[in-house]
Amino acid sequence: MSEHPVSANPLDLDLEEVLARVVVVELPLTVKFRGVTTREAVLVEGERGWGEFAPFPEYDDAEALAWWRSCLEAARCGFPEPVRSHVPVNATVPAVAANAVPDVLDRYGEGITAVKVKVAEAGQDLEQDLARVAAVRAHWPQVAIRVDANQGWDHGQAVRALSALAQYDLEYAEQPVAGVDGLYALKEELARRGVEVPIAADESVRKAEDPLAVARAGAADLIVVKVAPLGGVRRALGIVQQAGLPAVVSSALDTSVGLSAGVALAASLPELPYACGLGTGSLLGQDVLAHGLKPSNGQLPVGAVSPEPNNLRAVELHGPRQQWWVERIRRVHRLGQSGPNR
Ligand SMILES: O=C(O)CCC(=O)C1=CC=C[C@@H](O)[C@@H]1C(=O)O
Numbered sequence: 347m348s349e350h351p352v353s354a355n356p357l358d359l360d361l362e363e364v365l366a367r368v369v370v371v372e373l374p375l376t377v378k379f380r381g382v383t384t385r386e387a388v389l390v391e392g393e394r395g396w397g398e399f400a401p402f403p404e405y406d407d408a409e410a411l412a413w414w415r416s417c418l419e420a421a422r423c424g425f426p427e428p429v430r431s432h433v434p435v436n437a438t439v440p441a442v443a444a445n446a447v448p449d450v451l452d453r454y455g456e457g458i459t460a461v462k463v464k465v466a467e468a469g470q471d472l473e474q475d476l477a478r479v480a481a482v483r484a485h486w487p488q489v490a491i492r493v494d495a496n497q498g499w500d501h502g503q504a505v506r507a508l509s510a511l512a513q514y515d516l517e518y519a520e521q522p523v524a525g526v527d528g529l530y531a532l533k534e535e536l537a538r539r540g541v542e543v544p545i546a547a548d549e550s551v552r553k554a555e556d557p558l559a560v561a562r563a564g565a566a567d568l569i570v571v572k573v574a575p576l577g578g579v580r581r582a583l584g585i586v587q588q589a590g591l592p593a594v595v596s597s598a599l600d601t602s603v604g605l606s607a608g609v610a611l612a613a614s615l616p617e618l619p620y621a622c623g624l625g626t627g628s629l630l631g632q633d634v635l636a637h638g639l640k641p642s643n644g645q646l647p648v649g650a651v652s653p654e655p656n657n658l659r660a661v662e663l664h665g666p667r668q669q670w671w672v673e674r675i676r677r678v679h680r681l682g683q684s685g686p687n688r
């Protein structure tokens with residue numbers, strides 16, 4: 347790729363030249379997350395660094411376009427100047443059985459100050475969520491605990507669950523129910539009942555037509571921002587600035603290349619009031635860097651990353667899955683050149 351000015355459109359490139367050099371990888375997860383045990387991603391090296399394209403397989407091309415823009419921003423434009431050298435991260439606990447919690451937490455090492463616990467998993471019940479959160483509190487008594495329901499509760503379930511979980515002094519509840527109206531109604535009801543659990547919006551930001559609608563409606567106390575679904579670090583920075591709410595930077599279960607874009611966003615935000623959901627490198631069984639981005643003393647370092655050729659070769663995909671990703675990029679790229687500026 348030739349020298350690329352930051353102000354130009356990163357989609358303006360010779361696509362076949364880029365596709366000839368992309369690396370498609372599949373990384374094993376050490377714990378099942380979002381129902382999957384491996385994570386596929388495409389890595390692209392550009393004149394300013396490495397970018398990652400890894401929209402989940404079920405996402406359509408319109409949704410995947412923001413991830414492609416984000417990948418090309420990293421590869422071709424680089425990132426804004428950081429204002430800090432390290433970012434604090436939370437441990438993330440998937441919807442595992444309570445007795446598996448200590449083992450999951452220990453993967454993140456010492457010095458973690460916040461833990462995010464997945465709740466409302468399909469096929470599980472509130473007792474299992476309470477037991478998982480209790481196991482976190484028992485293993486690490488001092489940490490702040492937040493829960494993420496991925497909009498898995500309806501209004502009544504969320505009121506019941508958060509009223510019960512409030513005994514653990516929750517830092518916040520992430521996307522307990524679906525939609526801006528749903529979040530607003532829940533926030534009102536919790537306030538009426540005196541249940542003091544702040545509400546964070548995730549899907550209502552990253553999957554919304556208008557990522558600012560939730561802030562305008564006063565339906566959340568804070569927002570979760572993820573670089574790839576929001577179309578890159580600069581777009582995510584703009585959304586945080588316009589939302590005017592505290593922001594938590596999170597991963598999309600990325601390889602260390604994708605995580606480094608999240609770190610770049612966290613590093614350039616003027617305020618960083620919460621530990622970031624960027625510790626998920628600890629859930630990967632293999633990574634593309636010689637030393638993957640895993641927390642040390644609860645923090646990740648800010649800076650460029652570069653995959654190690656041997657690590658890349660060990661996880662590189664060939665054949666039909668590689669072709670599937672290449673074809674997906676062709677379609678998404680065409681959409682970006684022809685369609686509305688999503
Ligand atoms: O925020 C974290 O602690 C880790 C990232 C995380 O939870 C997620 C990553 C990828 C997909 C999402 O289902 C999930 C989330 O909902 O925040």
Ligand SMILES: [Mg+2]
Pocket residue numbers: 494496520521548549570
């Ligand atoms: Mg979430």
